[in-house]
Amino acid sequence: MTDLHFELVTPEKLVRSDDVHMVVVPGTDGDFGVLAGHAPFMSTIRNGDLLIHRTAGGPAERIAIEGGFAEVNDKGLTVLAEKASVEG
Amino acid sequence: MASLKALKGRINSVKSTQKITKAMKMVAAAKLRRAQASAEAGRPYAERLQAVMASLASKVSVGPEGPKLLTGTGKDDTHLLIVCTSDRGLAGAFNSNIVRAARKKADALQAQGKTVYFYLVGRKGRAVIARLFPKQIVHQYDTSAIKYVNFGDAQAIAEEVIERYNSGGFDVAHLFYARFQSALVQEPTEQQIIPVQMSPSASSSPTSGADAVVEYEPGEEEILTDLLPRNIAVQIFRAMLENAASEQGSRMTAMDNATRNAGDMINRLSIQYNRTRQAAITTELVEIISGAEAL
Structure with a gap:
């Protein structure tokens, strides 16, 4: 299975641009996971943690994000957040 | 002709000025590199946001009840000019160029019978604008404590501007800043930021392939209402970043010129100093010789 192209962008910089297995995004109406080949989708996000699973079943990386929105299109997932802080 | 001592004094004074301008040039060059890097780092966000806005705007039918930031207030009477300048001078024509552009726009608008207000970001535009358009400055955002532009400040400005918009303070907002092209230019x-201007090409042409049914959560209009204020903050942020880079670029060029001019001046003064010194020696010799002959 192909990987999901994932980008995390803040106004200050491009935080992450990677090919990963799955990303769990804290949407306003609830968390949602995005795998490769997800249908086009757009949601605003609430303040919370973004979980990045690099491999299937592997440990998740946690990035705290604040305010913004996520867009899924045929190119992958783009998260536009106002603030993002990588933990540890 | 100036005395030797006076010339020496002038040479020394120009030399110390040259040291200062040289140091300022180096500092500006270092800061420019940083400002340029952060201006470039901010680009992806602005570009993506623009793309998303365009694709949303083409999908959401904008009725008269649509978000006011997109449709406008329906009037065109009161204009707010947001003028971004720097807090420090000695940057060549940087600040006066921005202020001149704003002034031209304000004059044109006033000639059409519109009301113009100013919202200033940074300290340097105030004096000129306060003189030309007294009582028309609604607010000045103080940036003197900011070392490096960050998004929080842009957001604070955007919030204040939107607040004024919603309470009917103005109908149209324009943003003035200097776009950075190179250290020389x-x-x-x-740029008009309220109401939001969609480039017609972006909103009318279907984006390739992505025209498939996109699901929106919570809903298209909610997302758009959420996005519009954010977009304004991003535009202001971008203007501030560009401005920061332009300011340093402009200062670097100005200080480079000043250093060169000081060098020329030192050369000229040194020649004059040497000539005067030789003239003094010659006069002294002539006096001695003619004195000896007279005996």
């Missing part, structure tokens, strides 16, 4: 730029 900074272009004063005017």
Whole structure:
């Protein structure tokens, strides 16, 4: 299975641009996971943690994000957040 | 002709000025590199946001009840000019170029019978604008404590501007800043930020392939209402970043010129000093010789 192209962008910089297995995004109406080949989708996000699973079943990386929105299109997932802080 | 001592004094004074301008040039060059890097780092966000806005705007039918930030207030009477300048001078024509652009726009608008207000970001535009358009400055955002532009400040400005918009303070907002092209060229730029202007090509042409049914959560209009204020903050942020880079670029060029001019001046003064010194020696010799002959 192909990987999901994932980008995390803040106004200050491009935080992450990677090919990963799955990303769990804290949407306003609830968390949602995005795998490769997800249908086009757009949601605003609430303040919370973004979980990045690099491999299937592997440990998740946690990035705290604040305010913004996520867009899924045929190119992958783009998260536009106002603030993002990588933990540890 | 100036005395030797006076010339020496002038040479020394120009030399110490040259040291200062040289140091300022180096500092500006270092800061420019940083400002340029952060201006570039901010680009992806602005570009993506623009793309998303365009695709949303083409999908959401904008009725008269649509978000006011997109449709406008329906009037065109009161204009707010947001003028971004720097807090420090000695940057060549940087600040005066921006202020001149804003002034031209304000004069044109006033000639059409519109009301113009100013919202200033940074300290340097105030004096000129306060003199030309007294009582028309609604607010000045103090940036003197900010070392490096961050998004929080842009957000604070955007919130204040939107607040004024919603309470009917103005109908149209324009943003003035200097776009950075190179260390030599900074272009004063005017941009309308409220109501939001969609480039017609972006909103009418279907984006390739992505025209498939997109699901929106919570809903298209909610997302758009959430996005519009954010977009304004991003535009202001971008203007501030560009401005920061332009300011340093402009200062670097100005200080480079000043250093060169000081060098020329030192050369000229040194020649004059040497000539005067030789003339003095010659006069002294002539006096001695003619004195000896007279005996």
